Amino acid sequence: MLYYVISLLSQIYCDGPILQAVQDSRLYPDSKYFVDMPLKVDPVRTLRDFYALGERAQDVNVLKEFVDNHFEEPGHELIEVYPEDWVPFPTSFQKIEDYRLRRWALHLHRIWRDLCRRVKDDVRQHQELYSLLYVPHSFVIPGGRFREFYYWDSFWIVKGLLFSEMFDTARGMILNLAYMVNHHGFIPNGGRVYYLSRSQPPLLTPMVYEYFLATGDLDFVQYVLPLLEKEHNFWVTHRAVPYIDEDTGLELFQFFQYKATLKTPRPESYREDMELVKDLKTEEEKQRLWSEVASAAETGWDFSTRWFAQDGEHRHDMKSIKTWSIVPVDLNAYLCINMRILSSFFEISGDFKKVKIYSQQYEKMKQEMKKLHWNETDGIWYDYDLEQKRHSNTYYVSNAVPLYSKCFDDEDDVTPHRVYDYLKREGVLNFTKGIPTSLAFSSEQQWDKDNAWPPMVHMIIEGFRTTGDPKLMAAAEAMATQWLVVNYKSYLTTYAMFEKYNVSLLGNDECSAGGGGEYEVQTGFGWSNGVILDLLNSYGDKMSASKASITGSTWFSIVAAIIFYMTLHF
Numbered sequence: 001m002l003y004y005v006i007s008l009l010s011q012i013y014c015d016g017p018i019l020q021a022v023q024d025s026r027l028y029p030d031s032k033y034f035v036d037m038p039l040k041v042d043p044v045r046t047l048r049d050f051y052a053l054g055e056r057a058q059d060v061n062v063l064k065e066f067v068d069n070h071f072e073e074p075g076h077e078l079i080e081v082y083p084e085d086w087v088p089f090p091t092s093f094q095k096i097e098d099y100r101l102r103r104w105a106l107h108l109h110r111i112w113r114d115l116c117r118r119v120k121d122d123v124r125q126h127q128e129l130y131s132l133l134y135v136p137h138s139f140v141i142p143g144g145r146f147r148e149f150y151y152w153d154s155f156w157i158v159k160g161l162l163f164s165e166m167f168d169t170a171r172g173m174i175l176n177l178a179y180m181v182n183h184h185g186f187i188p189n190g191g192r193v194y195y196l197s198r199s200q201p202p203l204l205t206p207m208v209y210e211y212f213l214a215t216g217d218l219d220f221v222q223y224v225l226p227l228l229e230k231e232h233n234f235w236v237t238h239r240a241v242p243y244i245d246e247d248t249g250l251e252l253f254q255f256f257q258y259k260a261t262l263k264t265p266r267p268e269s270y271r272e273d274m275e276l277v278k279d280l281k282t283e284e285e286k287q288r289l290w291s292e293v294a295s296a297a298e299t300g301w302d303f304s305t306r307w308f309a310q311d312g313e314h315r316h317d318m319k320s321i322k323t324w325s326i327v328p329v330d331l332n333a334y335l336c337i338n339m340r341i342l343s344s345f346f347e348i349s350g351d352f353k354k355v356k357i358y359s360q361q362y363e364k365m366k367q368e369m370k371k372l373h374w375n376e377t378d379g380i381w382y383d384y385d386l387e388q389k390r391h392s393n394t395y396y397v398s399n400a401v402p403l404y405s406k407c408f409d410d411e412d413d414v415t416p417h418r419v420y421d422y423l424k425r426e427g428v429l430n431f432t433k434g435i436p437t438s439l440a441f442s443s444e445q446q447w448d449k450d451n452a453w454p455p456m457v458h459m460i461i462e463g464f465r466t467t468g469d470p471k472l473m474a475a476a477e478a479m480a481t482q483w484l485v486v487n488y489k490s491y492l493t494t495y496a497m498f499e500k501y502n503v504s505l506l507g508n509d510e511c512s513a514g515g516g517g518e519y520e521v522q523t524g525f526g527w528s529n530g531v532i533l534d535l536l537n538s539y540g541d542k543m544s545a546s547k548a549s550i551t552g553s554t555w556f557s558i559v560a561a562i563i564f565y566m567t568l569h570f
């Protein structure tokens with residue numbers, strides 16, 4: 001039944017003549033607007049009425065009238081809810097020493113109320129009228145144009161909710177994702193029918209782990225464990241690739257890739273994807289490019305030069321996108337940590353057969369990380385380029401993700417220092433406003449430019465904070481202070497939290513909003529707030545807002561960074 005409904009909805013929202021006509025006519029400036037509009041009448045009649053228009057559908061006024069008669073404005077299907085577990089002052093905030101930071105934390109805590117949504121029951125009863133996918137519990141959205149849940153955003157939102165002591169909301173968000181696994185076999189990019197062709201970085205298992213650490217609720221772990229395993233199997237079945245030794249023909253290990261198979265433009269970015277293929281001659285070439293684009297959206301890094309050619313005539317050009325040729329270091333690190341957590345969860349549940357399976361998988365994965373991604377000369381993990389048969393050898397903040405997911409031997413205390421030295425050598429620790437995502441500053445893509453993204457900054461800080469090494473822990477604290485200061489100063493003047501921040505020294509200090517990409521920078525913002533709250537959880541007892549003032553040594557770093565920054569631009 002669900003399959004039938006989804007295939008009907010796909011003819012309206014994912015592909016087909018109505019989508020094409022509305023997006024081509026530019027009725028709405030943002031391509032995502034139309035595909036979020038609920039239907040007023042069932043999809044079969046809507047399609048029939050559209051076909052009845054014939055040639056007249058080319059007239060923009062006729063088309064607008066058709067849309068007005070058959071679709072509602074976006075947002076009708078969601079209820080803004082007051083989360084029942086929200087209290088004005090969570091006791092955990094008492095640990096935040098500085099009253100200004102505590103006041104800020106309370107503001108961010110207040111924003112959870114603005115971002116909390118529940119799907120109307122009508123969506124459950126009449127899924128055929130909505131592009132929004134039904135989920136049973138309330139959830140926190142990222143904000144702005146992102147009106148639905150997003151898979152990997154939820155990890156940092158859950159982290160923030162846990163510090164806000166909103167355990168029921170956090171639990172509900174996890175259960176919603178588990179519901180997706182149960183009903184769709186995997187977790188889509190976000191809660192819309194047009195996101196069902198791809199997933200996003202697999203962080204459900206780490207979410208459950210964080211929830212368990214905060215609550216000690218073992219019953220809950222046991223309840224969701226079969227679905228965590230089911231999600232893991234989705235990645236193993238659909239995203240794992242064997243690495244074959246060329247000499248022996250034997251399979252050495254397996255690695256994971258983002259690989260969405262969408263052969264049409266992304267519905268929510270229809271015009272952008274049509275524009276991209278306009279010079280391509282064959283349908284086959286177009287379909288291949290759209291699959292590469294959808295796969296890049298699955299990475300969460302949409303878009304970045306990371307997925308484009310690194311050299312040659314089309315260097316850093318989106319038309320050279322080749323996601324299927326890249327073995328991403330972060331995805332493999334996420335799968336690795338998932339195996340480790342699954343093994344621990346089965347251990348505490350007493351299923352030792354499964355403990356053996358997942359600890360063996362984890363050990364193999366660590367070997368894969370070492371063989372395929374670790375670069376002994378540079379002392380860092382890199383993406384592996386299957387086409388060129390070599391490491392990408394380019395700085396992206398994702399190179400350090402295996403430090404966060406501890407994909408190296410527990411006794412190895414050299415690797416974290418080598419990673420730190422690498423980041424230092426690349427100059428990215430000289431930036432006084434955050435850790436840049438890449439150094440491709442001339443790129444217009446949002447996962448390059450001069451942007452720093454909260455989830456990535458958080459993983460780097462956590463990677464060093466959890467080493468237990470005093471020098472690296474001090475470095476983590478310095479990075480956390482820097483990030484809090486940038487976000488705080490910007491919040492004081494704009495009263496907004498942004499989805500991404502600008503690390504350019506030549507940029508505006510008062511509003512550090514990031515930019516670039518397919519849409520205007522969004523505010524709200526789920527993961528940004530979650531990261532700040534989690535950093536205040538870790539460092540609030542020793543941090544002061546007065547660090548916002550510039551000290552002598554900061555001036556020295558600023559001058560060094562300006563020189564470095566100029567070399568990237570000119």
Ligand SMILES: OC[C@H]1O[C@H](O[C@H]2O[C@H](CO)[C@@H](O)[C@H](O)[C@H]2O)[C@H](O)[C@@H](O)[C@@H]1O
Pocket residue numbers: 032142146150152153189190266268269297298300301302303499518
């Ligand atoms: O509409 C364009 C793209 O928008 C989303 O991507 C960006 O926002 C997400 C929500 O915060 C975030 O998860 C993602 O990392 C961002 O790049 C969406 O996820 C994409 O699939 C979509 O094409």
